[in-house]
Amino acid sequence: MLRIEILPHSHPFASNTYLLTSADECAVIDPSSPYDESYVKGKVKYIFLTHAHFDHMLDIDEWVEKTGATVLVSEHDYDALADSEKNCYMLLTHKDKGYYGRAEKMKDSNIYPLGHESIKVISTPGHTPGSVSLLAGSSLFVGDTIFAGGGYGKCCFPGGDFAEIRKSIIKILWLDENITVYPGHDGKTTIKEYKKDYLR
Numbered sequence: 001m002l003r004i005e006i007l008p009h010s011h012p013f014a015s016n017t018y019l020l021t022s023a024d025e026c027a028v029i030d031p032s033s034p035y036d037e038s039y040v041k042g043k044v045k046y047i048f049l050t051h052a053h054f055d056h057m058l059d060i061d062e063w064v065e066k067t068g069a070t071v072l073v074s075e076h077d078y079d080a081l082a083d084s085e086k087n088c089y090m091l092l093t094h095k096d097k098g099y100y101g102r103a104e105k106m107k108d109s110n111i112y113p114l115g116h117e118s119i120k121v122i123s124t125p126g127h128t129p130g131s132v133s134l135l136a137g138s139s140l141f142v143g144d145t146i147f148a149g150g151g152y153g154k155c156c157f158p159g160g161d162f163a164e165i166r167k168s169i170i171k172i173l174w175l176d177e178n179i180t181v182y183p184g185h186d187g188k189t190t191i192k193e194y195k196k197d198y199l200r
């Protein structure tokens with residue numbers, strides 16, 4: 001069984017941070033909530049980034065330091081980790097910041113085992129060139145590609161591409177409609193609900 005928790009927000013800009021646990025292994029998705037050992041019931045194996053925007057990695061250094069977990073980012077967003085123009089630190093906080101530590105590049109369809117489950121990478125570019133959605137059982141973590149209520153991510157940031165995000169939305173709509181969708185901001189939805197809201 002996969003346990004999914006959303007960790008508390010503690011920064012004004014922060015994205016949702018999800019903690020996934022199966023058996024005695026954990027993965028964190030978009031580390032923008034400070035590390036707190038009371039949440040973590042097992043070994044943190046992976047730190048996934050749905051994309052390399054600053055608001056999805058505000059606490060990445062602390063998670064890396066405390067857990068030693070592998071940071072995973074799409075091969076197409078890898079350069080943005082340390083580039084404050086591409087990761088939007090400069091645009092939105094006027095700080096020349098980024099993540100300068102080790103990271104591994106994810107490719108479409110990669111699968112990462114976690115306890116009794118596995119996490120599959122689905123490439124969903126558009127909001128950024130390397131935006132991905134992560135499928136774990138019947139849960140899909142979509143970053144800023146789509147939002148509950150029929151919305152989708154802005155394409156006006158560096159590397160954003162409206163034609164690409166439209167293709168990515170269609171790709172998501174073709175998945176099993178019973179899948180629960182966990183966006184990078186605000187609440188969750190399902191593919192079925194999203195389809196209704198998007199096509200309205």
Ligand SMILES: [Zn+2]
Nearest residue numbers: 051053127144
């Ligand atoms: Zn973003």
